[in-house]
Amino acid sequence: MRTPLRVCVTAALLVCYILSSCATEHEVSKGEKLQSPDSHIKVMRNYTEPDVRRPKPATQRKKAKKSGHQRVSMGPRSDISCTRLGGTCQPHRYICQGRYLEDKCSGAKKRQCCARVGAWTVFCAGHHKNRVRACDVHGCGTFISRRGNKLHKAVDLVCDDYGIVNTPFSGSLAGPVSRRDPAGNAFNGVRLLNDVYCVNIFNIRPYRYIGPVVQGEALGYLLPLQERFSGITSHLELQMCDGTDPSPFI
Template sequence: MKSLLSVCLIAALLLCHVLFSQASEREKRKGEEFQSNGKSTNSNIKGKSNNTTAPDGRSEVVSPGRKVKKTGNLRISMGPGSDISCTRLGGVCQPKRYICQGRYLEDKCSGAKTRQCCTPVGAWSVLCAGHHNNRVRACDVHGCGAFNSQRGNGLHKAVDLVCDDYGLVNAPFSGTLAGPVTRKDGAGSRYDGVKFLSDAQCVKIFNIRPYRYLGPVAQGQALGYLLPLQERFSGITSHLALQMCDGTDPSRFI
């Protein structure tokens, strides 16, 4: 009788152990399936996200319409345009309805057409040494120095600035000399000079003898000296001539 009871007790213990083991195995499988589903969901979320990582480690959202430029390990958002053409002239981009103490220049600012570049008075420094400002040549027996003034059968597409014979001519802005230039007037007279340009501007300066025709020049540095005009044109006001490379009026800069 005692042997039978012992056998029954052992059998019961074995059955309980088997049931407990099966229950533990089922719980373990459920846990693994839950973790697997969680990783899959996170992967899908990361794949659809438009987030980028900012330099300080925070997440930064990038809208679908914006361009992103990669620079090393950093991603820099590129804006719709740039005002650099205006700032290089020392100006500020602003709505034209605002008062500008200098002059407004078109096509130098990004955004709407109503935003224009307000440049300070005298955006260029004084060209002729010994003068306090860039003074436009008035009318004399040989003509007038303003832009579009009558010159023979045509119009004067330059601006004449009063200078002294053999006086130093200084660079009006920092830029690069780009070689010699020559022009002739209606009477066949020839005028020599040099082309001077920067990233934002290009101008031809006539009636001067440059010290050199190529290379970089800083603002205010001597470019050369004024060629005398009195010897050829008695009674004329000695001057240099400024002509923009695109034929526009340089008066807004001087």
């Protein structure tokens, strides 16, 4: 009787042990499944946390639009550019007994430099003043006088044949210039300029074409026109580089 009893007890204990082991493994497996999402999220958090803490790259700031109260143009900070030319800075609405020059005065854009009349010295040696050529058989010497079907956008100053022509203002010679009239006649000369003025001087033979010159310095001599134009008044021709009237300066 004892042997079968022992076998039964042993079998029962074995069954209990097996059931207990299965239950334990089931609990462990269930616990791992429950912990798996947290651990995965934690891993993902560890991976993404450096990116979250990393400062965002600075974005390029857009240039602010200039308001109407800001000054758009950057002009000179003083009036010295005008005063050294003998001019006066004043509002453009005022009458100027000469010519207005831009970008020479401080302040608002409407405030410009009024250059005085007669800013240039006498061109032709032996003359007390610059005298504009009057009308003759070949035309008139004033600005925008009629020349056939065109306008004369220059001013003619009376000079003597082969007379010395002086430099009207200090500046630099910028090379030879030439032009042709409607009849095909060529007129040669030189360009003179500085920070304010730029003028082409025709009908002269300059002593040189390049280099600095000072006001009053001998520039060259007048070429005679009588050989080609009988009865014409001997003169040199002044033409501003921008086509404007040089009369206020002479």
